[in-house]
Amino acid sequence: MRSNTTIRGNRRRNLRFAAAALTVAAGLSLTACGNGDSGTDASAKGSSAKGSSSSSAEGSAKTEGSSKAEGGSKAEGGSGSGGSTAGNDAKAGSGKDTTAEAAANNAMQTSTKVTFCKTEDLAIDAVDAAPDETSGRINITMINRGSTTCSATGFAGVDIKDADHTSNPIERGPAQPRVTTLKPGDAAVFNLAYTIDNSGNSLTSPTNILVTPPNETHTVTLDWPAAAGDIKGAYTDVQVYPTHTTK
Template identity: 70%
Template sequence: MKYTRIAALAAIGVAASLSLTACGGNDSGKDSSSKRSSSSSSSSSSSSEDGSKAESGSDSDSSKSKAGGAKSGSGQDTKAGAGAANGATETGGKVTFCKTQDLAIDARDAATDEASGRIDITMINRGSTTCSATGFAGVDIKDTDNTSNPIERGNAQPRITTLKPGDAAVFNLAYDIDNTGDSLTHPTDILVTPPNETHTVSLKWPAGAGEIKGAYTDVQVYPTHTTK
């Protein structure tokens, strides 16, 4: 009987030991599983953040690209608008300068006394549209020796000179008259280039106009104005 009790107690001890070992193994498994789960979760979170950052960077680059494209387009539109504003057609209230081919031009003696010479040069708009003759015409006087002498501008400010079809503008040449008969100038023609034009017309020096005192550098041309 004594042997039986000892054996039973020994069996109980073995069973208890096995029970404790089993419990310890379960806890270890739980900890390991928990750690793996936490690591997986951390890895997933990090991957998600990296993906989010990458996506955010992509959006930012895309936004910058769009902004750059808009800026470039805006510049092109501005240039196109500037090109249209500077067009040579009648746009937005602006008119082109009168073309030489559309102007009937003549010259006449307009001196009011024997001391001050004046020649009026009239330009009539024979075109079909309104044009501008504002400014100074280019003027050269041709002499009998076939030289052409440019005439200097007088001290005067140009006035707005807009010509409707049929309207006239006039500008003047002014000089002192030489009554001695010893003038060194012998003008034959007046070469006129309307304001902002490149085509020139040749007009005869008006018959009866007084001789020029001094040199051609003493003659002055004044800006255009309307006759109304």
Template identity: 70%
Template sequence: MKTTRLTALAAIAVAASLSLTACNGDDSADASAKGSGSSSSSSDGGSSSAGSDDAAKPGGGGAEAGSGSEAGSGQGKGTKDEAGAGSSSKTGGGKTTFCKTADLAIDAADAAPDETEGRINITMINRGSTTCSATGFAGVDIKDEDNTSNPVERGQAQPRITTLKPGDAAVFNLSYTNDTSGKSLASPTNIIVTPPNETHSVTLDWPTDASDIKGAYTDVQVYPTHTTN
């Protein structure tokens, strides 16, 4: 009888011990699961939350605004460069171009200062709508009555800047020695003029009151243009 009671008590004690162990195991597992869950939540949630918060908060916007201002700065530079190119393009366009033959009214007149020196002034008036340059030597040929054309050589002189606004005039002259013998071998009829830096020519009449040329046409010289102001 005692043995049976002791055995029953022992069995109850073992069962109680097992039950207590199981309870403790469950509690530990729950605590571990809770700890693990909160750690995972903190890690994922914190990371995710920080990412979305940074993007949504003004701080994130400020960074974007910063890159925006860098882009703006880039655009500013681009605009500046374009403006520079524009102003450069305007400066290049603003440079004075050479006068076109079609825009010049050209005439020749006797301007001999005395009986020994012959001089013919050739005037070019800018009848165009823009300012142009007539700087340099004009090309000149003298046509003789025998239908030959003779080029005129350049005189020893340095060109002067000759800029013509609409309506302004430039002058250059032909110079030679007068032949007072009445036996000149030159019989000029026309002056063929090509303005400086141009390829188109105009043909003018030789002034009827101009004196005779002494020697040959190679003795005539052309001088550079200058303004009449």
């Protein structure tokens, strides 16, 4: 038979085991509860995150939709601008058409525009036209022998050739050119002016007059009029005046 002391010792040990088991069970229960809370929190957090994501997504969708809508409005505005641009282009096109028409009109005007007389179409002659014994003047006449109207407006180029075979350019006189339009058969005239030397000691001996009509490059050579008085001074004292009609 066991002693009372042994029995008491066994009971105490059993009680300790039971207490320990209860402690372990309580710990496990608390852990389970803790894990459950964490899960709940996680779920809650997940829900919040999900809700936030949904809200963000919805907000983004709304923003994007709004942006697209606004973009659409802008696009429509752009179309309006495009329409305006098209309108401007149309206007510009009209301007271009007008310009083309103006160019055509200019071309037509140019085709009927009077051109300068060509040397080959002019009959040119020089005569003495001195009004008195001190004022020397030589008239040079140009008759339009061509088939169309032409212009002889301006200054003719003139050189006087001397007996020593030198050629001397003549300076322009102080006068403004006059419009000189020649129909077929019409004549234009210009003159050389100088002072006559009656001393008999003139330093010049002119033999020819070289004439280049206004705006031409071809020259004709004329004889110096035999009846013309002697030139006083030098060829630099002779001046040429612009053309004008004889009518």
